[in-house]
Amino acid sequence: MTNVNPIIYLDHAATTPMHPQVVEKMAQVMANTYGNASSVYSVGREAKALLEASRESVAKSLNCLPNEVYFTGCGSEADNWAVKGYAMANRKKGNHIITTKIEHHAILHPCEFLEKNGFEVTYLPVDETGLVSLEDVKNAIKDTTILISVMYANNEVGTIEPIAEIAKIAKEKGICMHTDAVQAVGAEAIDFKALGVDMLSLSAHKFGGPKGVGALLVRKGVKLEPFMHGGAQERSRRAGTENLAGIAGLATALEISVENLSEKQAKIKAMRDYLISEIEANIPHIKFNGNREHRLANNVNFCFRYIEGESLLLMLDINGICASSGSACTSGSLDPSHVLLALGLPHEIAHGSLRLTLSSKTTREEIDYTVSKLKEIVHRLRLMSPIYDMSLEEN
Amino acid sequence: MYTEKVMDHFTNPRNVGELEGADGVGQVGNAKCGDIMKISLKVENDVIVDAKFKTFGCGAAVATSSMATEMIIGKTLDEALAVTNQAVVEALEGLPPAKIHCSVLAEEAIKAAIQDYYVKTGREIPGGGCTGCCGSCGHDHGCETEEE
Numbered sequence: 289m290t291n292v293n294p295i296i297y298l299d300h301a302a303t304t305p306m307h308p309q310v311v312e313k314m315a316q317v318m319a320n321t322y323g324n325a326s327s328v329y330s331v332g333r334e335a336k337a338l339l340e341a342s343r344e345s346v347a348k349s350l351n352c353l354p355n356e357v358y359f360t361g362c363g364s365e366a367d368n369w370a371v372k373g374y375a376m377a378n379r380k381k382g383n384h385i386i387t388t389k390i391e392h393h394a395i396l397h398p399c400e401f402l403e404k405n406g407f408e409v410t411y412l413p414v415d416e417t418g419l420v421s422l423e424d425v426k427n428a429i430k431d432t433t434i435l436i437s438v439m440y441a442n443n444e445v446g447t448i449e450p451i452a453e454i455a456k457i458a459k460e461k462g463i464c465m466h467t468d469a470v471q472a473v474g475a476e477a478i479d480f481k482a483l484g485v486d487m488l489s490l491s492a493h494k495f496g497g498p499k500g501v502g503a504l505l506v507r508k509g510v511k512l513e514p515f516m517h518g519g520a521q522e523r524s525r526r527a528g529t530e531n532l533a534g535i536a537g538l539a540t541a542l543e544i545s546v547e548n549l550s551e552k553q554a555k556i557k558a559m560r561d562y563l564i565s566e567i568e569a570n571i572p573h574i575k576f577n578g579n580r581e582h583r584l585a586n587n588v589n590f591c592f593r594y595i596e597g598e599s600l601l602l603m604l605d606i607n608g609i610c611a612s613s614g615s616a617c618t619s620g621s622l623d624p625s626h627v628l629l630a631l632g633l634p635h636e637i638a639h640g641s642l643r644l645t646l647s648s649k650t651t652r653e654e655i656d657y658t659v660s661k662l663k664e665i666v667h668r669l670r671l672m673s674p675i676y677d678m679s680l681e682e683n
Numbered sequence: 684m685y686t687e688k689v690m691d692h693f694t695n696p697r698n699v700g701e702l703e704g705a706d707g708v709g710q711v712g713n714a715k716c717g718d719i720m721k722i723s724l725k726v727e728n729d730v731i732v733d734a735k736f737k738t739f740g741c742g743a744a745v746a747t748s749s750m751a752t753e754m755i756i757g758k759t760l761d762e763a764l765a766v767t768n769q770a771v772v773e774a775l776e777g778l779p780p781a782k783i784h785c786s787v788l789a790e791e792a793i794k795a796a797i798q799d800y801y802v803k804t805g806r807e808i809p810g811g812g813c814t815g816c817c818g819s820c821g822h823d824h825g826c827e828t829e830e831e
Contacts, residue, residue, distance in 0.1 A: 596717055597741075602690075636714035673739040
């Protein structure tokens with residue numbers, strides 16, 4: 289369907305447009321630095337120098353050591369590697385892993401895989417705002433617990449977890465702590481050392497970088513089985529010729545993201561709060577999802593009762609607005625989002641969820657337009673909905 | 684992912700609403716599963732003279748309901764009972780595999796509405812019909828009753 293409206297992109301948690309400086313950097317690298325970073329001659333050495341400069345840049349942006357940065361093919365690879373790589377390398381110490389019910393599938397599915405292979409996994413519940421309780425973490429720890437993996441911020445509802453506090457608990461018990469920070473890196477100020485985690489996953493395309501490249505930060509001394517075997521790259525822990533342009537793009541995007549981060553955050557937060565208040569003021573029968581305080585600066589998530597999320601997305605798309613939903617129809621399964629269900633929402637309400645994620649470039653005009661369209665669309669879909677009728681009859 | 688025909692019926696759905704004093708009403712699906720279809724009929728001399736729908740569901744659910752009502756208006760009850768989900772899919776020029784269940788729901792909504800008409804008029808239902816919780820959503824959320 290042809291779109292006559294200008295695009296309003298409000299799905300920055302799905303992916304972000306690449307920063308022009310990143311595109312420029314990558315084009316330069318692709319055009320000029322074609323060498324294999326493992327080769328001994330000058331062209332190879334040039335590639336190697338750029339690779340290591342990128343590593344140092346990432347280390348500086350996130351306050352870790354350069355040799356704690358391992359580049360991967362994506363955020364999901366970093367998550368898979370952290371969970372499976374740690375479990376495989378440390379199974380003599382124990383076979384129990386603690387994670388949460390609201391993790392990304394890149395954590396949940398590796399955990400399920402490990403369960404089929406002799407590991408035991410505890411999936412911690414969350415409260416109705418998506419927060420993990422420190423008490424639950426403590427109570428879940430057993431003698432056999434080797435790894436705790438809790439996401440820094442949830443990709444659907446934007447709730448920020450108490451990672452530093454959980455890491456402290458893990459450290460006291462000598463348990464390895466991983467955090468999937470794919471939604472947080474570039475959006476939240478992250479200091480790897482101060483955070484106290486042993487491993488952290490990130491993905492370039494979530495902060496203005498290219499798709500197809502991510503990284504796992506691994507604290508020095510953490511035993512980890514390689515995920516990809518077959519070469520000496522990344523200090524023999526991740527085989528495969530380095531995606532140099534992607535890695536340089538990741539480093540550049542991260543440098544740009546962390547620059548004046550608190551100012552950008554404040555701006556996005558103000559816009560987010562405006563969007564939340566406009567939706568709440570204009571549309572009845574809604575449910576705000578997530579935590580109002582511990583929340584990513586760019587995340588808005590609501591359920592609109594009596595309607596279904598995919599219909600909502602299609603109608604928004606016709607009006608040029610890109611958004612996302614945790615409805616079953618968009619999740620590719622018959623069940624709505626596992627995150628919304630973990631927050632305690634009934635299926636019928638979870639089906640009507642909408643996630644809007646902003647950037648520092650989102651304008652007030654875009655928000656006003658979005659809310660006015662949203663109001664029309666929700667009303668129209670409700671008039672078509674038999675369960676809206678039923679609710680009116682009940683009241 | 685959707686054909687132009689599906690998008691047309693989704694964005695400009697035909698026959699939305701409910702018929703005052705309907706002769707037959709059928710509602711199938713389950714809110715937990717994410718789709719409910721309600722079709723109401725006006726019947727004269729065993730011919731469906733009007734049909735309207737209300738649907739809670741995805742784009743395909745709305746489009747199949749819209750198409751289904753369009754297909755049965757003007758048909759005799761027997762002809763309408765013979766409308767299959769496949770016929771609805773074909774009329775929409777195809778549906779993604781994951782959305783075929785929406786067309787099943789549309790077929791069942793038609794059957795449920797016609798069954799209701801037979802019940803109301805005290806007549807024998809040819810070949811049974813939909814009994815309520817049709818299970819079209821393909822999985823069990825513990826739905827015991829048609830209405831949530």
